[in-house]
Amino acid sequence: MIVELTVNGEPRVATVPGSVSLLTVLRDELALPGSKNACEQGECGSCSVLFDGELVCACLVMAADCDGSDVVTVEGIGTDEHLHPVQQAMLDAGAVQCGFCTPGFVVAAARLIETNPTPDAGDIREALAGNVCRCTGYGAILRALESLAKGAS
Amino acid sequence: MEIVRPTTLDDALAARDALPGADLLAGGTDLMVEVNFHHREPEHVIALRRVSEIAGWEGRRIGAGVTWTRMEKGPLRALAQLSRTVGSPQIRNAGTIGGNIGTASPAGDGLPYLAALDAEIEVASAGRGVRRLRWDEFLVGVKQTALRPDEIIIAAILPEVMPVAEEFAKVGVRNAMVISTVSACVMRMPDSTWRIALGSVAPTVIRARRAEELLGTTAAPRGSLLAEVADAVAAEVRPITDHRATEAYRRHASGVLVRRLVGRCAA
Amino acid sequence: MTGTTVKVPVRGGVGESTMRPDGIPKVTGNFAFxxxxxxxxxxxxxxxxxxxxxxxxxxxxxxxxxxxxxxxxxxxxxxxxxxxxxxxxxxxxxxxxxxxxxxxxxxxxxxxxxxxxxxxxxxxxxxxxxxxxxPLSDPEVAVEQGSVVRHIRIRRGEPDASGAVVVEGYYEVGQQDxxxxxxxxxxxxxxxxxxxxxxxxxxxxxxxxxxxxxxxxxxxxxxxxxxxxxxxxxxxxxxxxxxxxxxxxxxxxxxxxxxxxxxxxxxxxHVHRHPARMWYRHEANEDGALVKVEAKIILDGGAYASTTSAVIANAAYFAVGPYRVDNVSVDGYGARTNNPPAGAMRGFGAVQACFGHESQMDRLAARLEMDPLELRRRNALGSGDPNATTGQIIEGSLPTVRVIDELAAIPVPDPADPADVRNRPGGTGLTTDPGDIRRGIGYALSIKNLAFSEAFDDSCEASVILTPMGAEVRTAACEVGQGLAMVCQQIARTALGLNHVAVVFTDTSEIGSAGSTSASRQTQMTGGAVLKACEELRDRILTEHGGDDLTDDGVVRGGEVVATLAELCASGPIEHRVVFRHPETFSTDENGQGAPHADFAVAAHRAVVDVDPELGLVRVVRVDTAQDVGTALNPMSIRGQIEGGIMQGLGLAVMEELVLDEGRMLNANFTDYLLPTFADAPDVECRLVEEPGLWGPFGAKGVGEPPTISSTPAVVAAIRDATGLELIRAPVRPEHIVLP
CATH class of the missing domain: 3.90.1170.50 (Aldehyde oxidase/xanthine dehydrogenase, a/b hammerhead)
Incomplete structure (x- = not known):
C-alpha cells in the first residue's frame, strides 16, 4: 500500500507492507532509524514522535492509517550542527549514556518544553513517565530540563 | 491488508457492513500491540479516527473517539482522575474511550466510571441503526462484548442524573504506566445512594451491590459501617491470582480503596 | 621548525566532567546501534x-x-x-x-x-x-540431587566460636533482568x-x-x-x-x-541475574563486634553454566560484606536447573549476598538496640584488614568508615509536599491520602571486587598512535554506554599533554583483547592500558628527541619547540601498543582461603521511603550514597553511573522480577516486567569518597556496580523501618506488606 505523508516537513511516499507500524515504516522504508524499537507495546517511549502535533508512540500507529499525516521524528527536532535546546541541555547535564532511549526523550521533552516552558520537577516526571531509561536513573535528564526551565523563567 | 478510512459515520457503517470481520482501529494502543506481537493479522481494517460524528464530546455524550488526554482535562472529576492514570502521555494522546469499551479488558481504566454511572454504550450499524446497551449488557466477559460484527461503538452515554461526589483510584506496582491490579470508582448520588464499581477484580468491571446496600443513604459513613463496607467489597469481588497480584491482595485492596473513596465522597 | 611555547594545561583531562564524544549523534538520532x-x-x-x-x-x-x-x-x-x-x-x-x-x-x-x-x-x-x-525447576532440589555447577566452601577461623547475641535469617532474591x-x-x-x-x-x-x-x-x-x-x-x-x-x-x-x-x-x-536463597547466622558480642558469620547461599544458574561459577564465587567471597569477622563458614552452590540460564548482571553475585548480610546486620542492630550505622562502623573492614571470607589482606584503599560517615553527613531534607499526589505512594493513582503514609529510613553497605579474579589472566591491550593532528587511542573494548570513550580520551589527554585525542574502537583482527566490559573493570583496565601506552609513548618520544615536555606544539626542550608533531610523524604515525595487567590474583584453597581479588570498592546507601502500609504501596523518596571511587576521573559521568545503578537496585527492591512457572516466563514483556519510570525515580545525593586505589589510572576505581548492590537492601530496610515487617524477600511486593 502507498501512503503519502509529511515527515520532518518533507512530503514522503512510503510503501507500507500490511499492518505494520509507523515505526517500522520510518525505520525500514523511510531511512529514519532515529526512532528506536524497544518494546512495541507503548511501554518505553523509545519511538516517540509527534503525530499531527501530538506526542505518540510510533509503534502503536498503524502506518496504513497515516495517509495525509504530519510526522516529526527526532531527526526533525535538531541536527548535529543545530541542536535543539533540549538536546544541548541533555548533553550538558550528562543525560546520555547508552543513548537508546535518548531520541524518544528528546522528542517528548521538546514537546513538553513547547507546551510548558517552565515545568517543575513533578511536571517533568509526569510528562516523561512514558519514556523509560535504563542507564541514567533519570537524574541527569531531570537536571537538564530543570536547567532549561530555569533559563526560560 | 486493506484499510478503509471513512470520514463520516455513514461511510464507516457501510464499510463495517461490507466487511463484517474487519478490525476497528481508533487510537491503536490495543490493536497495534496485538499486531506487533503477531497475535493478530488483520485482513481488513476500518480506521475510525477521521469519523467526525464520534470525535465529539457534548454534555452527557462522550464520542467513542475522545482521547484520554481530552478527558483528563475535562469537567468530570473521576473521569479526569482515571484518564490521568492511563498508560503514559503518549498513550493518552492516542487511546480513546471507545477503544477501552471495545477492548473490554477487566483492567480497562475507563470502565469502572461507566459502570458506577450506569452509563450506556451507543452502537450503530448500517442495517439496524442505533441501539443503546447498559454497560453490563455490553461488557459480557473477559474481552467479550455484545457488539455485533456489523456494529461500531459510537459513544458512551452518561445518565441525566449525575453524582454529587465522585472519586477514582487505581492500584499498580509502579507510579506510572501500569496496568491496575485493582481500580475503583465511588459515587454519591443526589438521592444519597452510593455507587461502587471496581476493575481488575472479576472477568468484567463489576458493581459492589452488597456494599452499596450497606451504605444505603448514609451521607457520611464512619467507623464500623466503613469497615463493614470494606469487608463486603472484599467478599464481593471475584479476583484471580496472576503474576500481577494475588487474589487475597486484590480482595484486601478492593476493600481499602472503596473505604477510602467513600470517605473522600462523604458529605 | 622550532619556536617558543608556553605550557598550557590540556582541556578535558582527568578530573573534568567532559562531554561524551558520542553525545551529539545520540541526541540527534544519528548514532548507529x-x-x-x-x-x-x-x-x-x-x-x-x-x-x-x-x-x-x-x-x-x-x-x-x-x-x-x-x-x-x-x-x-x-x-x-x-x-x-x-x-x-x-x-x-x-x-x-x-x-x-x-x-x-x-x-x-x-x-x-x-x-x-x-x-x-x-x-x-x-x-x-x-x-x-x-523440568528441574527448584534450585534446592537441584543441589540435593548434586546438579551443581560449582560448590564453593569457605572455612576460616574457629567453627566453635560463639557470641552472646545470635541472629538467624532466611532470605530470597528474585530474578532480575x-x-x-x-x-x-x-x-x-x-x-x-x-x-x-x-x-x-x-x-x-x-x-x-x-x-x-x-x-x-x-x-x-x-x-x-x-x-x-x-x-x-x-x-x-x-x-x-x-x-x-x-x-x-x-x-x-x-x-x-x-x-x-x-x-x-x-x-x-540473554542470561539473567541469578535468583538466590540464603540462610544466614550471625553471632556477635554485646558491644556489637561480630564473632562469627555462617551462610549457605544457593544461586539458580539455570540450564547452562554461563558465568555461574564466578557469580557464586562472588556471592560466597562477599557473603559477609565489608566487615571484620574472624570466624566464617560459607557454602555457596551454583545450581543447574531447567530454568532460563543465569549469568552476569551488574553486581554479579554481590547483589544477592548483600541483601542477605545487610538484612542480618539490621536484625543484629535491632537485637542490640544499636544504631544500624554504628554497628556497621564498629565492624567496618579497612585497608590492611583480612577479608572476612578469604583472609585476603586488603592492600589498597578501602574507606569503609569514611563512606559511612560521609553518608551520615548528608542531610535528610523535609518530605516533598504531600499535597502533590505525585509525591505519594501510588502517585496519580490517587490511592493514598497523606494520613496513610508511614516514612522509613534504611541503610546498607556493600563491598565488591573490581576486575577479574581467581587467577584469571586479566590482560588488556590498547594502542596509542601519534599523528600530526594529535593522538588516536585504539582499543577493542566495548563501549556499551557507560562512557569509556570519554574516560580514555581524558586519560590520554592528561598523560600525553595533548588536547586532540580521538578514541577509535576497533575489531578483533587489529588489536588484542581488552577484556570484558564488566566487573566495573574498563576504567581501570582499558584506562590503565591507555595510560601505560601514553606514558611510554611520551617517554619514548622525549628520550628520542631529548625533550622535556610534549605539547600540542610538539616536543619541547627548555621552553623551545624542537620538533612539531608533523615533524615527529614525518615517516608516518608513531604507534605504541601495550598490554596491561592488574596485580596477579590467585585461586583459593579447599577452604576458600587465599587472595583471589585484585581490588575492592565499598559503598553506603541510605534510602528514605514513604509507604502506604494498608495497600502495600511504596514511593522511594530519596536514596543517598557515599561511594569509594578511588580518584574521580569524570565526576558527572560517575554521578550518572551512581544514579543509574541505584535505579536498578530500586527496581530489584520493589518491582523487577521475572516470574517463572515450571521454567516458563510469565512476564517477558514491558507491560509486566516493570522497570522504574521517571515517576518512580527518587532524588539522589551522592558523595564521592576519593582515596586513590593501588593500580587504577590516577588511582581510579571502577564505579559501575557498587550503586546497584547496596541500594536494594537499603530500600528494603527502609520499608521494614516504615512497616515493622521482616520482609525477607526482594522485590517486596504490595502483598508482602499487606498480607505478610
Whole structure:
C-alpha cells in the first residue's frame, strides 16, 4: 500500500507492507532509524514522535492509517550542527549514556518544553513517565530540563 | 491488508457492513500491540479516527473517539482522575474511550466510571441503526462484548442524573504506566445512594451491590459501617491470582480503596 | 621548525566532567546501534525456540520452512561445522539444541529469509517434535540431587566460636533482568573467502571471537568481531546470543544476514541475574563486634553454566560484606536447573549476598538496640584488614568508615509536599491520602571486587598512535554506554599533554583483547592500558628527541619547540601498543582461603521511603550514597553511573522480577516486567569518597556496580523501618506488606 505523508516537513511516499507500524515504516522504508524499537507495546517511549502535533508512540500507529499525516521524528527536532535546546541541555547535564532511549526523550521533552516552558520537577516526571531509561536513573535528564526551565523563567 | 478510512459515520457503517470481520482501529494502543506481537493479522481494517460524528464530546455524550488526554482535562472529576492514570502521555494522546469499551479488558481504566454511572454504550450499524446497551449488557466477559460484527461503538452515554461526589483510584506496582491490579470508582448520588464499581477484580468491571446496600443513604459513613463496607467489597469481588497480584491482595485492596473513596465522597 | 611555547594545561583531562564524544549523534538520532545496521542484499534471520523447559527432541522437520518462498536457509545443529557448544567458562550450551532441550526458549533452529516477516513465519513453520519431560525447576532440589555447577566452601577461623547475641535469617532474591533498552541485534557479512565479519551487541569482542571461530570450524583470522552501537548491557551481552547463528547463516547463504530480537525474545535470548536463597547466622558480642558469620547461599544458574561459577564465587567471597569477622563458614552452590540460564548482571553475585548480610546486620542492630550505622562502623573492614571470607589482606584503599560517615553527613531534607499526589505512594493513582503514609529510613553497605579474579589472566591491550593532528587511542573494548570513550580520551589527554585525542574502537583482527566490559573493570583496565601506552609513548618520544615536555606544539626542550608533531610523524604515525595487567590474583584453597581479588570498592546507601502500609504501596523518596571511587576521573559521568545503578537496585527492591512457572516466563514483556519510570525515580545525593586505589589510572576505581548492590537492601530496610515487617524477600511486593 502507498501512503503519502509529511515527515520532518518533507512530503514522503512510503510503501507500507500490511499492518505494520509507523515505526517500522520510518525505520525500514523511510531511512529514519532515529526512532528506536524497544518494546512495541507503548511501554518505553523509545519511538516517540509527534503525530499531527501530538506526542505518540510510533509503534502503536498503524502506518496504513497515516495517509495525509504530519510526522516529526527526532531527526526533525535538531541536527548535529543545530541542536535543539533540549538536546544541548541533555548533553550538558550528562543525560546520555547508552543513548537508546535518548531520541524518544528528546522528542517528548521538546514537546513538553513547547507546551510548558517552565515545568517543575513533578511536571517533568509526569510528562516523561512514558519514556523509560535504563542507564541514567533519570537524574541527569531531570537536571537538564530543570536547567532549561530555569533559563526560560 | 486493506484499510478503509471513512470520514463520516455513514461511510464507516457501510464499510463495517461490507466487511463484517474487519478490525476497528481508533487510537491503536490495543490493536497495534496485538499486531506487533503477531497475535493478530488483520485482513481488513476500518480506521475510525477521521469519523467526525464520534470525535465529539457534548454534555452527557462522550464520542467513542475522545482521547484520554481530552478527558483528563475535562469537567468530570473521576473521569479526569482515571484518564490521568492511563498508560503514559503518549498513550493518552492516542487511546480513546471507545477503544477501552471495545477492548473490554477487566483492567480497562475507563470502565469502572461507566459502570458506577450506569452509563450506556451507543452502537450503530448500517442495517439496524442505533441501539443503546447498559454497560453490563455490553461488557459480557473477559474481552467479550455484545457488539455485533456489523456494529461500531459510537459513544458512551452518561445518565441525566449525575453524582454529587465522585472519586477514582487505581492500584499498580509502579507510579506510572501500569496496568491496575485493582481500580475503583465511588459515587454519591443526589438521592444519597452510593455507587461502587471496581476493575481488575472479576472477568468484567463489576458493581459492589452488597456494599452499596450497606451504605444505603448514609451521607457520611464512619467507623464500623466503613469497615463493614470494606469487608463486603472484599467478599464481593471475584479476583484471580496472576503474576500481577494475588487474589487475597486484590480482595484486601478492593476493600481499602472503596473505604477510602467513600470517605473522600462523604458529605 | 622550532619556536617558543608556553605550557598550557590540556582541556578535558582527568578530573573534568567532559562531554561524551558520542553525545551529539545520540541526541540527534544519528548514532548507529546494531539494530540500525544495513547491508545491500541482506537477509533477515529468525530463531526457532523450545516451547518447553525440558524435553527430548524426537524430530526437527525443516522441510516446510525451507519450501516457503523467500526462505534461503534453515540450519540446525547438524549444520554446526565446528564445536557444537559454547560458553564463557564452560562450553556446555549447544549452539542449536539437538537431542535435548533444557530451558524454555532454547534455540533449536535458525532461518534466513528475504524479509523479517518471512523469516519469522519460516521459523514458526519448522516442525519440532519434543517429548516433554518434567523440568528441574527448584534450585534446592537441584543441589540435593548434586546438579551443581560449582560448590564453593569457605572455612576460616574457629567453627566453635560463639557470641552472646545470635541472629538467624532466611532470605530470597528474585530474578532480575538487565532489560537494556536496546534488544539483541547484529549483522554478519561473509567475506567471500570462507570468513565472516560480525557486528553484534557485545561486552567482550574477543571472547565472542574465540567462541565463534571454534563453532564455525574456521581459522581464528577468518572471523572478525567489530564494535557496534550497544543499547545498554548491564551483563546481558557478556554471553553471546545470536552471534554464532548469524555467522553460520551468512556463511551458508553467502549473503549478509541481520537479526534483531524483539523484547519477548530478548528476555529469553540473554542470561539473567541469578535468583538466590540464603540462610544466614550471625553471632556477635554485646558491644556489637561480630564473632562469627555462617551462610549457605544457593544461586539458580539455570540450564547452562554461563558465568555461574564466578557469580557464586562472588556471592560466597562477599557473603559477609565489608566487615571484620574472624570466624566464617560459607557454602555457596551454583545450581543447574531447567530454568532460563543465569549469568552476569551488574553486581554479579554481590547483589544477592548483600541483601542477605545487610538484612542480618539490621536484625543484629535491632537485637542490640544499636544504631544500624554504628554497628556497621564498629565492624567496618579497612585497608590492611583480612577479608572476612578469604583472609585476603586488603592492600589498597578501602574507606569503609569514611563512606559511612560521609553518608551520615548528608542531610535528610523535609518530605516533598504531600499535597502533590505525585509525591505519594501510588502517585496519580490517587490511592493514598497523606494520613496513610508511614516514612522509613534504611541503610546498607556493600563491598565488591573490581576486575577479574581467581587467577584469571586479566590482560588488556590498547594502542596509542601519534599523528600530526594529535593522538588516536585504539582499543577493542566495548563501549556499551557507560562512557569509556570519554574516560580514555581524558586519560590520554592528561598523560600525553595533548588536547586532540580521538578514541577509535576497533575489531578483533587489529588489536588484542581488552577484556570484558564488566566487573566495573574498563576504567581501570582499558584506562590503565591507555595510560601505560601514553606514558611510554611520551617517554619514548622525549628520550628520542631529548625533550622535556610534549605539547600540542610538539616536543619541547627548555621552553623551545624542537620538533612539531608533523615533524615527529614525518615517516608516518608513531604507534605504541601495550598490554596491561592488574596485580596477579590467585585461586583459593579447599577452604576458600587465599587472595583471589585484585581490588575492592565499598559503598553506603541510605534510602528514605514513604509507604502506604494498608495497600502495600511504596514511593522511594530519596536514596543517598557515599561511594569509594578511588580518584574521580569524570565526576558527572560517575554521578550518572551512581544514579543509574541505584535505579536498578530500586527496581530489584520493589518491582523487577521475572516470574517463572515450571521454567516458563510469565512476564517477558514491558507491560509486566516493570522497570522504574521517571515517576518512580527518587532524588539522589551522592558523595564521592576519593582515596586513590593501588593500580587504577590516577588511582581510579571502577564505579559501575557498587550503586546497584547496596541500594536494594537499603530500600528494603527502609520499608521494614516504615512497616515493622521482616520482609525477607526482594522485590517486596504490595502483598508482602499487606498480607505478610
Amino acid at each position: 546494531a539494530s540500525d545496521l544495513y547491508a545491500d542484499g541482506m537477509l533477515w534471520g529468525a530463531t526457532r525456540r523450545s516451547p518447553v523447559a525440558h524435553g527430548r527432541i524426537r524430530r526437527v522437520d525443516i522441510g516446510a520452512a525451507l519450501a516457503m518462498p523467500g526462505v534461503v536457509a534453515v540450519l540446525t545443529q547438524a549444520d554446526t561445522a565446528g564445536r557444537r557448544t559454547f560458553g564463557l567458562e564452560e562450553a556446555d550450551q549447544p549452539v542449536l539444541a539437538a537431542g535435548a532441550v533444557r530451558f524454555w526458549g532454547e534455540p533449536i533452529a535458525v532461518v534466513a529469509a528475504h524479509d523479517p516477516d518471512t523469516a519469522r513465519r519460516a521459523a514458526a513453520a519448522i516442525g519440532v517434535d519434543i517429548e516433554e519431560l518434567p 538487565q532489560a537494556p533498552l536496546g534488544t539483541e541485534a547484529g549483522l554478519a557479512i561473509p567475506d567471500g573467502e570462507g570468513g565472516v565479519d560480525l557486528w553484534a551487541v557485545s561486552q567482550w569482542l574477543h571472547a565472542d571471537h574465540e567462541q565463534i571461530h571454534l563453532s564455525l570450524g574456521v581459522a581464528p583470522d577468518q572471523v572478525r568481531c567489530h564494535p557496534v552501537g550497544v543499547g545498554g548491557a548491564f551483563g546481558s551481552r557478556e554471553d553471546m546470543s545470536m552471534h554464532i547463528h548469524l555467522c553460520m547463516l551468512a556463511l551458508r547463504t553467502g549473503r549478509p544476514v541481520k537479526m534483531v530480537y524483539d523484547r519477548a525474545e530478548s528476555f529469553t535470548g
